[in-house]
Amino acid sequence: MSSREEPTLTIFQRGAPGRRAFAAPVLDVPPAPDDALPADLRRATPAALPEVSEPELVRHYVNLSKRNFDLDSGFYPLGSCTMKHNPRLHERVAALPGHARLHPLQDPARAQGALELMWNLQQALGEVAGLPHVSLQPSAGSHGELAGVLLTRAYHEDRGEQRTKVLTPDTAHGTNPATVTMAGYEVVKVGTNADGGVDLDDLRAQADEQVACLMLTNPSTLGLFDANIAEIAEIVHGVGATLYYDGANLNAIMGITRPGDMGFDIVHFNLHKSFTQPHGGGGPGSGPIAVSERIEPYLMRPQVVRREDGGFDLDHERPKSIGRLRGFQGNYGCFVRAYAYIRSLGAEGLKDASETAVLNANYLLALLKREGVAEYLPVAYDRLCMHEFVLSGAPMKRELGIRTLDLAKRLLDHGVHPPTVYFPLLVEEALLIEPTETETRETLEQFAETIAELLREAAEDPELARNAPTSTPVRRLDEAAAAKRPVIRQELAAAG
Amino acid sequence: MSSREEPTLTIFQRGAPGRRAFAAPVLDVPPAPDDALPADLRRATPAALPEVSEPELVRHYVNLSKRNFDLDSGFYPLGSCTMKHNPRLHERVAALPGHARLHPLQDPARAQGALELMWNLQQALGEVAGLPHVSLQPSAGSHGELAGVLLTRAYHEDRGEQRTKVLTPDTAHGTNPATVTMAGYEVVKVGTNADGGVDLDDLRAQADEQVACLMLTNPSTLGLFDANIAEIAEIVHGVGATLYYDGANLNAIMGITRPGDMGFDIVHFNLHKSFTQPHGGGGPGSGPIAVSERIEPYLMRPQVVRREDGGFDLDHERPKSIGRLRGFQGNYGCFVRAYAYIRSLGAEGLKDASETAVLNANYLLALLKREGVAEYLPVAYDRLCMHEFVLSGAPMKRELGIRTLDLAKRLLDHGVHPPTVYFPLLVEEALLIEPTETETRETLEQFAETIAELLREAAEDPELARNAPTSTPVRRLDEAAAAKRPVIRQELAAAG
Amino acid sequence: MTTYTSATDADRRAMLDAIGVPSVEELFADVPQALRLDRPLALPAGMAEQEVYEHLRGLAARNVSAEDEVSFLGAGMYDHYVPAVIDMLMGRSEFLTPYTPYQPEISQGGLQVMFEYQTAISELTGLPVSNASVYEGPSAVGAAAYLAKLANGRLRVLASRGVHPYSRETLTTLARGYGQQIEEIPLREGATDLAALIAALDEDVGAVVLQQPNFLGAVEDVAALAAAAKQSGPTHPLVICACDPIPLGILKPPGECGVDIAVGEGQTLGNRLDFGGPSFGFFAATQEHLRRMPGRIAGETVDVDGRRGFVLTLQTREQHIRREKATSNICTSQALNALAGVVYLSWLGRAGLVELGELLLARTAYARERLTLLDGVEALHEQPVVREFALRLDADVARVRERLAAEGINAGYALGRDYPEHPDGLLVAITERRTRADIDRLADALGRAVAAEREVAHAGVGA
Amino acid sequence: MTTYTSATDADRRAMLDAIGVPSVEELFADVPQALRLDRPLALPAGMAEQEVYEHLRGLAARNVSAEDEVSFLGAGMYDHYVPAVIDMLMGRSEFLTPYTPYQPEISQGGLQVMFEYQTAISELTGLPVSNASVYEGPSAVGAAAYLAKLANGRLRVLASRGVHPYSRETLTTLARGYGQQIEEIPLREGATDLAALIAALDEDVGAVVLQQPNFLGAVEDVAALAAAAKQSGPTHPLVICACDPIPLGILKPPGECGVDIAVGEGQTLGNRLDFGGPSFGFFAATQEHLRRMPGRIAGETVDVDGRRGFVLTLQTREQHIRREKATSNICTSQALNALAGVVYLSWLGRAGLVELGELLLARTAYARERLTLLDGVEALHEQPVVREFALRLDADVARVRERLAAEGINAGYALGRDYPEHPDGLLVAITERRTRADIDRLADALGRAVAAEREVAHAGVGA
Ligand SMILES: Cc1ncc(COP(=O)(O)O)c(C=O)c1O
């Protein structure tokens, strides 16, 4: 329970001049000589940071935390985000000083534990992807995508080719086209066929020598596995392009099938999805990539390597490398967690995770095909799904007069995080539902019940959904106003 | 925010047969021979513990936690309990493996850090109490009281005296008389005079050779400092009895005056109050005692001692000791926290804490003397208070028709923890208010505002208070029914 | 002003004005000048957070913890693995910082945890009534003896010599207050001597106190001992049994052995060693003693809307209501540690507690066999053991332990101080953290150490 | 079934029935048999929690962390003290586990934190516009260069050699995608060569990239450098400055130096070293670039009842709406680390940030003087320094560092690999955790090590 004191005051609006949570360590050296820092390089007035005591600081942020919904409190079927349970063991091991206080520039000889961990993780991810060479460097999925497309560019350029286009399906996640642009390519869309797969004819039509790469998610963002993947790979490789695997949906296939075996050249992982990093309300994440032999020479610097003597080292040479995409060796803290997860589950456990994720998704889909729901929220592609599935709210909108957004907001009043809404774009009023493997059968049944109940309710009184939520700390917010006159920082009263 | 799933199911009502959060380590030895444990000593059916997966376990308890009000969320002026801020530094240092995984029977030679910490804490507590000899053993205040009265008994018996009575003021906390009985003495009440102090005449009348001890709290549970303390000590010592200091209210006087200097022979500390242990919803606590020279010989075993060579040891001998009151060396984890607190604040900081605690209490009292409040909630003893003060709800009950209990419950709807109510017993409809030093002036003003507002509200519609709370996870609970037909454990469906 | 207080000079001035006194000094007018401390407390100056951290880290570094050595120390507290979920839950402000739940409407979390805890303890012990925790193990034994006095007023208490020395000493300390007298029932071949018990029983005996497993690791035939006590006459004494909760997963629960009150040290249930505390004591009894129980008890009820809820119940037993007539003086108890206990038991679960018990049984059997095969090492007794066992060394135990300590192994607890009759006794404890490799390492090192000490002894320079 | 999943065999059967397939296998019908993995993954078997803990602890034990040695390593990440409140807050499920706040009504906590963070960064940098975080330092520099391209389309980028080598390398990597070409402005006596910058400027230059303090620890005259860039013509390039936020407490903020975009590594603000991440990058700019900013931005608004609230705003910049026309591809960022950042800045507070800066200034001055007094040790440059400085050793740096490492001291970062022109360079970093005693210890050990190495060298066995 949270206090009723005005909760939306920012930390800058609390406290009073002179209050403090920080006590400075004793000045145990002579004060710096005046000329140590010339006056014209000095700051004139202190930054107007908050002035609060420790108790004020703690209460402010503890009470703020209580205005968040979290995975440890309820169901969070946010499609494409794989909101699986975050084991606290991972936080414990990541916090061990030997990991947490290890400086990134520590001599490799004195960071053998960390390098071995990274090496082991590289091996494991390579095995899961079916692609032998791994770089852990990228900071998130989209960072991995950028790495992948830049690798593609390096690959082609090394072969003297200047290709100009990258293909992405119209179901692709926004980061795919955005990445393509940043990597200096032109985005070309590929259509989707009737059963949710890549439209092969369209693909053949588009695929030419100017195509550098096809970026694909399989299972797709529709939660469907594209059975034509072998043929797709053939077409893409036929024109000398690379095939990129967006790994956001890897949670469906771990230990069952492997991108490398499907013909992909480059894969990115979202460790914060398939390998259960806590999402932190928007990061941190980690987006390692795995690549095939032909792409390996261009992989980022530095690489963790194993020396003959069994020791580990960082290889900064790599003449053909595209270089680095960030500082140091990547989000090591995430590696520790992902590695702990892999060692906890092992080969069997990872496969069990994917199987159960797919089982849970299909079970929930089956529950939602019941009368009273299916008429309003039909599944977009009526087949077995993988780890997630897409419903269309179009009939609901037509017949009950409430939009997918309204349903989502009404779910908030029932302590459930709504599914991903209005994505993928090609399904009207889409709801993308991903239960993950860590939810119980009871939770899935409860959710299906709730959906049915909300639809019944909407049939009687659609206003309830249109005005939802009502039980949340705030109700619907005026996003238009926020964008029209952006207020993106606290204005301060005349500096105290 | 918490999920809406039925929150009052117990962990025993969740899960399903076969689910588990625990994976057993590999059996790396041969299975035990059958005769290792004779069948008739074996358990026939497993204890019917919960069967839940880790995600279920986490969600259950995280959601339960959200049904608690806590000190980090709002004002908690619970009189006599000293709900001061709990620094998280203390949790960090207590969790260091060198402290947290130290076995209590580790050889002293290999536990020097722990023994030094305990020694330092003993020295510091002795200095604060003004009594040189300290035992850290007792587990809480009442445990310290029991130690103190048993020490008194040992002291008298060693001098060949069999005394039978212990005096306690009628303002005493319940643990005082309860302790006296457990220590085999008869409780004799001493009255309170007009300005809230010990009634000296009554004391003189009661004090005779049969009296073993007077247990006193100073400042008293009324939040008043008894200026006659020197005379009281004289009377008590005059009949050869000991003077016991209930340290629950020490937060008012640290660095300002000392029980030893007032003439007390034995003091208990509530480390979980004055020295900010988190209360944990009812413990753990720690109740060290400090004693004078004449009591020292009887102090509990073992004692931390400093050897000539500067090393530390545990002294198990102590021929006249009353022995031990519990296992091992006491609640060491609490010692670490209390010691960290003392080292963080230092001499100045401890005094500042007491001064600010008294300042905050008097300021809040001043704010509550305003018109619109004072008529209904007059202060029981109209003088300067120490760290807490007592209001009487009697006029409020008479004129507004709401009881102290109703006001308390209504406060819950405003995100404030009510003060201690109906204690001390001798003030009608008592509210015992202790803001502590770590609250801000704004919080005190807000609280006074809220009280005034609730009284205005009650004048208009007392039902609101009588029916309060309405915004809490549950509303008023039927305590009578709970006591009449006690249900104190979850009944289980036929063991799954 | 410190970093924990907020009263700036401006605040102080305004507040003093409102109070109507010129200075903070004035607020202490009631404190006679003569009693004022006219100097600062003789304590070191305050330090910044990081400095306190470094200081406490320095002290921690001077302890050899179970993180630093392979430890076979037990004797009442055991180095079990504490799952990470417990740290997380105990660290949540909502569990960590509240006081005892005096306002149930805003304390349902803590109250329900108590209710669940009581259920788990009841299941574990096979007794219907559990309170919400007492301080710790030995004082729980003391509390049980007090309940016996309340129940039957008799003053003789018979305690097996197999009961933890600290429990027996606590009983003795408290007996002076309770007016009880504690008498000891000897051990025979490592277990409580049934004949001696029977001989000692009479109608003045108010309680018989046992421990399961006993201090020497032996699994007692509690049922037989309890039966003897009950046959001692129509109005028999109460049978109190202190239990290690972990082996209760595979041992016959006290409730099925005729025990009236089961108590014990709860540290092994999800609590850290913490050099001895804080942990918790559990306290369970038969139905008839419900209203004599010490401490808090959570009970189920409904709110005005009929919603299920929980409260502290049967408070008329307690000091704040009953005062000198209370069944106990306990107030602050060990709620947070008991939370860890019930979370731990739920984490282990129905199957896990048994699996853990079987694992310990197997490793203990392995270790006992492995070690007693060593020259100069023999079993101190042949009783069944489940997680700890006693050895007799043909060498100076202290020096042997030193030798192993030098190798980073804590060999266990030397029995000599508490059991002068066993100057050569060593108590070895096993947990799931001690792997076969650890046990083999112990065996190897112990074998060498004993051999070396015997040589020294023979060489005559043993003293 | 693992301990993280709940589908028992009974559950599975019932669920499969409801789905209408006979087996889980069947659910994967769409995956062509040829592509199925016909063997288990070649990974070790799963382990129990305690086994994983021990394994990870074993790996941690094979690292020498700042807990194990006295470390003067900096060069981009620094061993500052992280206050305990940050662990507590980052550990709260409510902050730790949610996804990006797509549903603002149930994400006000996280959104307000972003808003407060943006305010703090804006105050720190003296620039009005901040986003809610980017990945980390060097990629933030890359993101800034991309903004410059969006803003003025020019392809020449001038980067000072004082910019972190990793930032320059990242710029170069990204430049292949951006179509930019990166050119370096040399250093002169440790600071960016103003004349060289002026000479290199022309109307094709889209951005000038600086770092404050620069990699060699020198405090740059950013105002002068920025002024030069702006005088380069009517449509001048954007000035990008990568800043270490800690010294910004005492250094003139970039916003007052004519900087258009200030970015930097946020690790020093309440984040752990974590062997390089996760931390966060901050990104602040002038008003005109608001709609070109990368990543998330939280904005204030009101709900239907007029209550203050916060949302992700200006999303039309972002990939999920704008797709190929987005100002960046960033999606998951570093929200939790940015939370640590704003909590840390609030913990330090207005006065604390200055006090910390002054403490570092004083200790750095002390250390620089102390060390440069040693034989064979001299300052690599004489520029003002505030928390880190470069030395030139008259001895083999690698071997000197080895000698100190053997004494439990990490002497700092060897400049040779990144700055071949300084094979004898050593970069020494100071934080509030490095006391005078630590510095004296370093001085003593460094003096001995340099002397020893010089002897070796003279003895001619130097190679
Ligand atoms: C299909 C897909 N691709 C890529 C991404 C981008 O991953 P990240 O957020 O880690 O950059 C996401 C994340 O939502 C995604 O769902």
Ligand SMILES: Cc1ncc(COP(=O)(O)O)c(C=O)c1O
């Ligand atoms: C005045 C007083 N004395 C004694 C006690 C008992 O202390 P404890 O709860 O630590 O046993 C209390 C606690 O409420 C108290 O307020």
